[in-house]
Amino acid sequence: MLPPHRVVVAAFDGVELLNVTGPAEVFSVATRVAGTGRPGYTVRVATADGGPVVTAGGIRLMADLRLDEVGGEVDTLLVSGAVRVEDQAVEPVLDEGIIDWLRATAPATHRLGSVCSGAHLLAAAGLLDGLTATTHWRTAARLAADHPRVTVDPDPIFIREGRLWTCAGIASGMDMALAMVTEDHGPELALATARTMVMYVKRAGGQSQFSVPLALPAEPGDRIDELRVWIGEHPTEDLSAEALAVRLHLSVRHFSRLFQRRTGTTPAAYVESVRLEAARRLLQDSDHGLPEIAALSGLGSVESLHRSFRRRLGTTPAAYRRRFR
Numbered sequence: 001m002l003p004p005h006r007v008v009v010a011a012f013d014g015v016e017l018l019n020v021t022g023p024a025e026v027f028s029v030a031t032r033v034a035g036t037g038r039p040g041y042t043v044r045v046a047t048a049d050g051g052p053v054v055t056a057g058g059i060r061l062m063a064d065l066r067l068d069e070v071g072g073e074v075d076t077l078l079v080s081g082a083v084r085v086e087d088q089a090v091e092p093v094l095d096e097g098i099i100d101w102l103r104a105t106a107p108a109t110h111r112l113g114s115v116c117s118g119a120h121l122l123a124a125a126g127l128l129d130g131l132t133a134t135t136h137w138r139t140a141a142r143l144a145a146d147h148p149r150v151t152v153d154p155d156p157i158f159i160r161e162g163r164l165w166t167c168a169g170i171a172s173g174m175d176m177a178l179a180m181v182t183e184d185h186g187p188e189l190a191l192a193t194a195r196t197m198v199m200y201v202k203r204a205g206g207q208s209q210f211s212v213p214l215a216l217p218a219e220p221g222d223r224i225d226e227l228r229v230w231i232g233e234h235p236t237e238d239l240s241a242e243a244l245a246v247r248l249h250l251s252v253r254h255f256s257r258l259f260q261r262r263t264g265t266t267p268a269a270y271v272e273s274v275r276l277e278a279a280r281r282l283l284q285d286s287d288h289g290l291p292e293i294a295a296l297s298g299l300g301s302v303e304s305l306h307r308s309f310r311r312r313l314g315t316t317p318a319a320y321r322r323r324f325r
Contacts, residue, residue: 002039003039004040004042005040005041005075005184006073006075006076009023009044009078009079010046010051010067010080011045011063011080012082012098013055014055014083014084015055015080015081015082016055016082016170017055019080019170020055020061022115022173022174023176024283025174026193026197027041028041028043030185030189030193044065045083046066047192048064048067048098050064051063056083067098068101070105072271073108075111076110076112076113077112078173079098079114079115080114080118080173081093081117081118081119081120081135082095083116083117083138083204085107085143092120092143093117094120094124095119095121098121102121102122102125103126109163111163111180112127112164112165113165113166113176113180116136116169117135117136118166119133119134120135120139120142122164123143123146123147124146128149129147129152130149130168132152132153132161133150133161134152134156134157134158135165135169136169136170137154137155140152140154144268151323157175158175167308174197178193178194182210224259227244227259227280231244235274235275235297236296239271239298241267255267271298275298276299278296278297279308279309279317280320282296282297283320290302290317292323305317
């Protein structure tokens with residue numbers, strides 16, 4: 001039997017606990033689900049001195065080995081980032097010891113990945129130059145500004161460029177790990193692992209970090225924000241500008257102006273985005289045919305469904321289902 005796949009997760013003070021334990025648990029569960037007779041994974045946490053680190057939530061995380069003990073060929077090396085908040089600004093932590101170690105260790109690593117702001121460490125080590133990468137949306141602009149040779153896409157939950165993987169962090173680290181299990185052992189084991197972990201859905205990397213209602217931070221008591229939530233919960237209602245204006249007891253002109261000022265888009269464009277997202281979920285998670293999906297998402301007809309997909313996503317509903325189902 002082949003030896004188990006060797007996974008090392010590098011961590012340091014301030015790291016988000018789930019950025020380390022989320023992917024580690026996916027690999028662990030996949031090994032147990034696969035059972036005896038099939039190579040699984042061994043997962044080790046490495047820190048600078050081999051001692052525990054204090055995570056962002058204050059929980060101490062024990063290590064298995066020092067960074068300089070990793071040695072040999074590593075099948076998958078993951079580096080989890082950390083951030084600090086100063087004057088409401090989120091800054092990635094750049095640990096020079098980790099960066100130097102990455103430069104030395106990366107060449108012998110079969111697969112290299114970052115979780116959350118760990119992408120800043122990969123970039124600082126020069127490992128993302130010429131590639132497209134993602135990170136948590138709160139630090140994506142900083143990554144792009146600090147590393148102009150890296151093409152930063154803040155939207156996907158994870159991106160794969162050859163042997164280099166980057167992800168948005170937190171829960172998306174588990175999605176990325178499941179995709180790695182798929183690459184190593186096939187989709188059946190990955191799906192069985194997701195079911196065992198009671199994960200809602202095995203998301204593909206091209207999906208967005210956040211849904212349409214979450215793309216704009218909410219402000220408590222804001223009537224437009226309350227309306228956005230209602231729109232998301234009622235995509236099949238009459239969501240014309242006239243009907244929405246009536247709900248807020250405003251003229252259509254005044255409502256449209258307020259909505260665009262708050263959201264940066266028109267009511268019609270926002271409603272289409274919400275309905276398109278509803279259609280995407282139905283394509284991924286249900287067996288409904290296109291007429292049913294068009295009706296349930298509020299898009300109305302198959303023609304409207306196709307038109308929205310082509311205009312917004314550059315693909316067809318059928319092609320989207322084949323890719324993300």
